[in-house]
Amino acid sequence: MNAEPSLPRHHLPPESVAELVRGEGGPATLGLLLDGERSRRLLLLRMLDDATELGPAWDLLSAAQRRAPRVVDDLLMYPQTGMWLTTALRRLRGTLPQDDPPLSVVLGHISALAATAALRAELDFAIDVPVRHGRVPLPTLGCAMVPATEPWSTATVRAAGGRAVVEAPGASIAVPLPLGSPGPGWHPMRRLAVGPADQRLDVALDDVDPYRTYPQPTEPRPLSDEAAAQWRRMLEEAWQLLLREQPETAGAMRRGVLSLTPTPAGERFRPRSVSAGDAFGGIEASEPDDAVQLAATLVHEFQHTKLGGLLHLTPLLAPGAHEDGKVLWYAPWRDDPRPLEGLLQGIYAFMGITGFWRARRWSAGADSAVAHFEFALWRAQVGVAMNQVHRHPRFTQHGTALLDTLRERCAKWLQEQVPEEQTALARLCADDHVARWRAHHLRPPAPAVDEAARAWSAGASEPPASLTAAPAVVPNPYARWLDSLAMLVRHRLSDANEDRPWSDEPEKAATRVNGALPADSLLIAGDALTACDAYVAHLTVEPNRADTWAGLGRALALTGIEPTAARLLCETPERARAVHAAVSRAVGRAPDPIHLAAWLGSSSPA
Template sequence: MPGSSPVLPRHGVPAESLVALAEGDGDDHVLDLLMSAERSRRLLLLRLLDDMTSHGIPETADGPVPLIAAWELLARAHRAAPKAVDTVLMYPQTGMWLSSALRRLRGNEKETTPLWVVLGHLSAVAAAAGARAGLDFTIAVPVRHGYALMPTLGAAEVTASGTWTSARVEATAGQVWITTPNGRVQVAPDSDCGRPGWHPLRWIRAGHGDSEFALALDDLDPYRTYPRPSAPERLPDDRVERWQEVFEHSWALLLRDEPETATAMRRGLMSFSPIGAGERFRPRSASTGDAFGGVLVSEPDDAVQLAATMVHEFQHTKLSGLLHLTSLYRADASQNEERLYAPWRDDPRPLGGLLQGIYAFMGVTRFWRTHRHSAVGQTPELGHFEFALWRSQLWSAFDSVCDHWRLTPLGRRFLDILRGRCAAWLDDPVPDVPGRLGRMCAANHRARWRAHHLRPTQEWTAATAHRWIDAADAPEESTETGTRLAPDRSAMHLDSLATLVRHRLQGTAGHGAEAGTGATGSVAHVRGALEGDALLAAGEPSAARRSYLARLSADPDDAAAWAGLGGALTAEGVEPEAAELLTRYPERARAVQRALVESAGRPGDPVRLAAWLGRVLPSS
């Protein structure tokens, strides 16, 4: 704490801790390591903020921002009640603010909020710490979008003449008040109950005794969202009740199916920042190392989805904590960092992003591996499908990254442990239908990604198109196409087939996994889905093939249709050369078809063209 000369511990990553994080969640010692390191990191960021603002502080219309008062109050609170300060310091949104403020001071973050408001948030942090410590004090805090915030406690509603202003916080004998233009508002520390003009930070709670878990449901703090802060969006009471109900069921589920994860999660997750519900089976969530312990999450479809999301984001939290301590990969000094295929994303990802995804989906796959056997009153096929899909996706990701030249020795060891666990899961039995659907959706996602983002060279494409026009028996014997990455920003919703399969399995519980009545009707509810996707998901590959061909007749350049056609041919068991080409290298067919349209004025027959291109494929 600036002014209190703290002695910071030295942090490292013992080998056993690395193994524990790779193999599971880690015991209390590992969580202690991550939490202690994060606390030290935030103290260092506070010190850096003090250093960067000590020679000049931006001014408000009324004069300089009183950061000296904030530092002094923080130091007093730390001397009186260190745990009270730690509660505010370790809150996820405090970490997000610290990192954001430092980026702003360095000129690395563009934002319209006045700098004095950003830096003045330190006063709000100090006021919350002082209130928790029971101190007497007076301090001015910023008002954003009509709210004067006290992090971890709540916010007072302020009627102000301008967008950016300040309010006075006064604490005397345990009573805390915020003076606003429309009167004084009393703060209610550690209470979910509101008072006139006061909006408390609300909490959701579940479990009892040693299993009790409480999470802040933060809809007030501007730094609850990233990469940019946002205005408060107060949840209606009925939505809070919905969150509470789903959270209770999710927590019971995690205690039953993932007890070790749940134990660790009670210490490593601290807040949910809710956003509106997404499309069914497409929850939205995010976390960042800057906001260690916080999760930005959409309202879930059900308890199972929320449990899986919690596991997913907790994995991100742990890996972010580890990366604050050590490097798993070397920085790329080039101007154009390499981008790789991530089976859970629409866009190509840098190495660091792919590693984050691998670790997150190791947790998700582990969750479904267990939950598929214990689901009560739910569709068992859906759990088996999720497990089959994600283990296939993970294995694909490992293939592209385990020998990457930028991995450090520690990173290579970490990934080797993860890969070994995934390899063991490949032998786990899965019923035929959900297993086949999982493999089909994994192949479809990869094919759609390739069709969108990869391009053979113009030279290869033109030469191959000419050989087709000349009715050559096959393309050139060489399989080298000079394929390069050409990111396509229009690539969206590459998981459409998997989403449709989830609708199918959820909607056909008790009616047989092969039922497909009214399959195409689901397309309207799944963004990015084609009619052929719905037919393929419903187990009608012949109809799907016809639909994809009709789509390609209307638009020969449709990436999703090319990828889907390969899946339909595979499922139908016809045209094996075309099916393999479109599954493994759909970008070749798409590129040559585009060249044919440009040079000859008409496209080739998609199946015949793909089969012809498939005659010179390299062995798998």
């Protein structure tokens, strides 16, 4: 490729910084972020060329650039190209596992990029490219299917006189013209263009590029025509919704959302989506429940995209001089504790989600109860996350401005009226989530736990003061589905719209939500007294299950029974869980969980 004499120095004007700080960013600002990403990709490509011999691929890319510079620029800016560049450099430096595929296959992807550029530039050429389990992906175009006798091999892409083929032992697959057409042995990458001509979203539906999944590459998995048609329908509906309800965001998405990677559907109300700072403009998403969920997913991941672009131009956090990199925080949208960098990403993304539901609740019609609940839940959760780290010393000037601005906006949203039922449900779910997180991930000091166990066994009137010492964050890798109450609420509100008798058999509802207990369903159905009995019964069978301790506290609080035990279990369930286990080990039998919690909470405020 032709080397640029020097890369431009990128600068975001104050008005663009202000947009991004507010969680916004129009098309012009997205254009500036894209300019920065282009320079970053060129720099990474030069670093890769310096680190290894790219040979014929580099020469072919250079020829394509001379013939059709826009083609090469489009290919360079494709999200998966950015992901491949960083993956290749990290593999070369040994900072990624040296597993499959072999490094030669990773580096050989440059040849597939060069072949694609040359095909699109209508050059005559021949070049060897990687074969991955019988598939030959050509980025942005599609992939050829050839016989596979081994996982990794090579094929030859050649073009002459307006005809192109992929040649491998036992196969010669024609690349259909015009590019993007289907053909025997060839699966084209589809493009989805939705919306009116002047507001069109045009994205690649990428099911073949190995670097379309983040952060780990995966082999091509072509969609059926029926599945692709379903994605087109869903995206069309989601885009129309965004044009109506989030027109400014939609305008920016037209520049900043470039590819959509489909993955199989997951559990209802638990979509999975991923984006990566190295793959600006790319979104990986599971098949959505409906168009509203897909629209929310696009907003969520687009927030990550914008913040990732901003972080490539200006730091929001200073290096960890004030902490050793092991300090972890509560993220209300995650099961696991998060470092500050990850928490900031979540704050920015879920402010976007909160804004989405804020707009949605006035146009959702029959689904307005769900929209009110989502808005009430996420404004509370984002507020909690921001309050944890407000004035943290690692925030730079721009980082401080961003957090302060978002906190001010969230504070205003917290003053907005939401129907009482959805407000109460949101508060219940928010409080329950943090309690479950604490029960899973916080550990009181072991000597204090042992001292408390001895005091209980000796019949002491109150626990030792040592138990009130700050607990340590000890991530539990098995913590999952801490949002089970919120999932049950979504089922309940959705079922109400469809006239399903959810509350008639609430315990059956627990079978529809991974991680939910029958007691959780009883709690959401409003039968807190029966839920208490169910939580206690479950503790007799599985006393170390963290979720049960948190749920018992919430049920006790709603009944008004044993308020001291309720407060302890709602605010510091990790104490009851730890001491209960210690007493059980010491005396060979489990103490009554409610009596123990009441005793633990008797000495002083938690």
